[in-house]
Amino acid sequence: MQDLINDVVIPALGIGALYGLVGISFNLIFAPGGTFNFAQGQIVMLGGLLALSLYENAALPLVAVVVIVALIGGGIGLAEEAAAVWPALRRDPNGQLWVLSTLAVFTMIQGVAIVYWGTTPAVVEAFPGLSLQRHDIHGVEFVPYYAGMFVIAIVVMIALELFFRRTNLGRAVAATSQDRQAASFRGINVRRIMMLGFFLGGALGALSGLLAAPLTLATITIGLTFTFRGFMSAAIGGMGTNVGALAGGLVLGLIEEATQKYWEGGYVNFVMLAVLLTLLLIRPQGLFGQAVARRI
Amino acid sequence: MSDTLRWRGSRRQLLTGGVAAGAGLAGLALVGCGDDDSTAAKPTADISIGFISSFTGPLATVYAPFVNGAKLAIEEINAAGGVLGVKFNLAQADDQSNPANVPAAALGLVDKKVSFCLGPIGSNAISASPTLNTNKIVQFGYSDNPKLSDPKTLPYSFRYVWSPEQSSQLIVDWYKKQGWTKIAILAENTVYGQTDAPSTEAYMKKIGLTPTVFEYFQPGTADFTPLLKKVQDAGSQAIVWWTQGGPEGASVLTSMNSINLKMPIGGIGLYVFGLIGKVSPDILNQAYGFQWKRVTYTDSEKIPEKMIALRDKLQKLDQLGPTGSGLSPFYDMVYHLKAAIEGAKSADSQAVVKWMEGHSYEGVTASYKGITDKDHTVTDVSQITLSVLGSFDDKNIPFYKRAPGL
Numbered sequence: 001m002q003d004l005i006n007d008v009v010i011p012a013l014g015i016g017a018l019y020g021l022v023g024i025s026f027n028l029i030f031a032p033g034g035t036f037n038f039a040q041g042q043i044v045m046l047g048g049l050l051a052l053s054l055y056e057n058a059a060l061p062l063v064a065v066v067v068i069v070a071l072i073g074g075g076i077g078l079a080e081e082a083a084a085v086w087p088a089l090r091r092d093p094n095g096q097l098w099v100l101s102t103l104a105v106f107t108m109i110q111g112v113a114i115v116y117w118g119t120t121p122a123v124v125e126a127f128p129g130l131s132l133q134r135h136d137i138h139g140v141e142f143v144p145y146y147a148g149m150f151v152i153a154i155v156v157m158i159a160l161e162l163f164f165r166r167t168n169l170g171r172a173v174a175a176t177s178q179d180r181q182a183a184s185f186r187g188i189n190v191r192r193i194m195m196l197g198f199f200l201g202g203a204l205g206a207l208s209g210l211l212a213a214p215l216t217l218a219t220i221t222i223g224l225t226f227t228f229r230g231f232m233s234a235a236i237g238g239m240g241t242n243v244g245a246l247a248g249g250l251v252l253g254l255i256e257e258a259t260q261k262y263w264e265g266g267y268v269n270f271v272m273l274a275v276l277l278t279l280l281l282i283r284p285q286g287l288f289g290q291a292v293a294r295r296i
Numbered sequence: 297m298s299d300t301l302r303w304r305g306s307r308r309q310l311l312t313g314g315v316a317a318g319a320g321l322a323g324l325a326l327v328g329c330g331d332d333d334s335t336a337a338k339p340t341a342d343i344s345i346g347f348i349s350s351f352t353g354p355l356a357t358v359y360a361p362f363v364n365g366a367k368l369a370i371e372e373i374n375a376a377g378g379v380l381g382v383k384f385n386l387a388q389a390d391d392q393s394n395p396a397n398v399p400a401a402a403l404g405l406v407d408k409k410v411s412f413c414l415g416p417i418g419s420n421a422i423s424a425s426p427t428l429n430t431n432k433i434v435q436f437g438y439s440d441n442p443k444l445s446d447p448k449t450l451p452y453s454f455r456y457v458w459s460p461e462q463s464s465q466l467i468v469d470w471y472k473k474q475g476w477t478k479i480a481i482l483a484e485n486t487v488y489g490q491t492d493a494p495s496t497e498a499y500m501k502k503i504g505l506t507p508t509v510f511e512y513f514q515p516g517t518a519d520f521t522p523l524l525k526k527v528q529d530a531g532s533q534a535i536v537w538w539t540q541g542g543p544e545g546a547s548v549l550t551s552m553n554s555i556n557l558k559m560p561i562g563g564i565g566l567y568v569f570g571l572i573g574k575v576s577p578d579i580l581n582q583a584y585g586f587q588w589k590r591v592t593y594t595d596s597e598k599i600p601e602k603m604i605a606l607r608d609k610l611q612k613l614d615q616l617g618p619t620g621s622g623l624s625p626f627y628d629m630v631y632h633l634k635a636a637i638e639g640a641k642s643a644d645s646q647a648v649v650k651w652m653e654g655h656s657y658e659g660v661t662a663s664y665k666g667i668t669d670k671d672h673t674v675t676d677v678s679q680i681t682l683s684v685l686g687s688f689d690d691k692n693i694p695f696y697k698r699a700p701g702l
Contacts, residue, residue, distance in 0.1 A: 007525055011522070015518075015519060118357065119357075120567065121543035121546045123546070123570050132550070132554040134554065143554075215519060219542075221543055222518075225516035257522055260523055261526070
């Protein structure tokens with residue numbers, strides 16, 4: 001039992017929380033526009049590399065680094081919306097051209113990152129109070145980093161829920177996600193709401209990369225992994241629900257750690273996909289999603 | 297009967313021509329049977345050496361230092377008068393950082409009528425081989441794929457990297473010598489890992505050892521704690537590691553640091569750049585990587601002068617690369633080719649292959665010997681060693697301390 005807690009549950013809470021944060025960042029973009037950002041993992045990757053440059057190398061104060069990384073991530077999200085997503089939707093609102101254009105952004109971000117940062121992975125020192133070292137507390141291995149990631153993910157999720165439920169802007173996002181056309185008839189500027197979604201999604205994606213960097217290292221190769229895991233978190237939890245995305249991330253974390261512990265690490269993706277497919281067969285709307293009835 | 301096939305000369309001319317043709321055929325027969333250098337065709341035009349690599353795209357900056365070594369050698373050779381009176385020039389074939397483009401890049405070299413090709417680098421090398429061999433282009437391959445060294449199937453390909461069998465033998469024997477016989481094998485779950493890691497298990501079995509753990513992990517794994525605990529719980533004394541060069545090699549060392557696991561780990565793909573000062577020296581000083589012997593030093597054996605000179609030359613030209621990959625054998629490959637052309641007194645690819653199969657070549661990075669018409673492995677196990685990765689010093693790139701006793 002102690003092994004299960006120390007080797008599976010505790011790391012799963014931390015790693016799963018990171019996946020959940022990326023899943024939430026997918027949701028922030030999906031909710032208003034109904035599009036997935038397949039370059040999201042690369043924005044996460046950039047967050048890690050920016051942590052390396054600004055925190056590790058330039059030794060800027062952590063608060064300043066967080067603000068800069070959030071602004072850069074949000075700015076990239078905005079630019080992507082303006083250059084790759086909105087033009088595709090304007091040309092064909094029901095088309096899937098944005099799939100190709102966001103994949104193109106994925107490749108472009110990676111190319112720029114390789115030229116600027118190179119391909120050698122680099123260590124980013126753990127942030128204050130979030131060490132990766134293990135502390136034995138009555139047989140339980142407490143890892144401040146994992147605990148910190150879990151708490152941060154819960155706080156982010158609650159803050160976003162409050163934003164969507166308690167503020168006019170948040171309600172406008174929720175209304176747009178329900179029905180874009182109806183929202184625009186009621187005077188909501190759908191384009192601006194989409195831009196907000198891309199800004200918030202980009203900012204949260206980059207901040208997730210910053211938080212992940214001490215664990216994953218700052219490296220150009222993690223983009224695909226985070227695109228895959230973030231998308232799966234959101235899909236398992238139910239597209240559009242932030243509680244679901246976090247829960248989906250925690251499920252993925254548990255699968256990853258348990259597969260490594262009790263079977264073989266090489267089967268992690270296989271088990272994750274098997275669980276996702278099974279879940280979607282039984283409950284297509286995901287764990288926390290709601291089935292939507294439409295009158296035709 | 298058509299005019300072109302009709303003989304229009306005199307009877308005397310026909311007889312003279314017949315005698316000359318007979319003499320020519322006899323001469324050709326003599327060339328085939330003997331080793332008369334005077335009959336070899338010397339090159340009359342400059343010799344193009346193809347180089348298949350990623351010249352554009354995301355991998356371009358990574359592979360540039362490899363190409364730099366070859367460029368430097370070509371510049372030096374041409375400045376010194378060339379080879380058999382002609383010069384080398386480099387014909388770049390770009391795979392645009394996409395392995396799927398390698399066969400097309402190889403076909404591009406066929407169109408350019410090159411007879412020699414360096415690369416491609418890594419596991420892509422084999423996908424260029426069929427085209428290169430069909431067109432009798434000699435391939436100086438930089439991959440550990442055993443197929444590259446089998447002249448039965450690829451008579452024009454040579455392998456300039458040690459094989460997984462050679463590295464497995466080296467590391468397992470050395471572990472055994474240290475008294476570490478309980479060995480775990482960890483490898484990435486990719487074609488590379490699945491191709492190379494079994495060679496370690498096979499060698500261990502051959503000498504009566506069984507791996508304590510033999511496990512593949514997902515590329516992109518950041519937290520190796522569960523796997524390392526499994527290794528620890530199985531009573532392992534050392535780890536053999538197989539990854540191709542992603543961040544996992546650094547991640548496993550940081551995971552070892554977080555659980556304070558001080559266990560020898562050695563193999564391919566372990567990184568220490570950026571880990572010095574952040575991961576315990578006790579861990580980094582027990583991390584080992586395969587290296588060309590000549591880039592390692594011991595208390596009594598220094599880095600050869602020629603190697604330092606080449607490093608300094610490339611560094612001065614800003615062409616060494618951040619990890620010193622400019623010192624990889626591409627510089628030697630060009631000089632090896634020069635030696636083969638001069639030895640064969642011909643730039644004909646068959647003659648060059650024949651010369652290479654019968655002669656050793658003393659390069660800067662290694663001594664290339666043991667090449668035969670049955671085995672095109674250019675490197676033998678005496679040329680490689682294990683380096684202590686914790687001895688990495690960014691002011692002394694790419695030289696490492698050698699593992700004790702090697």
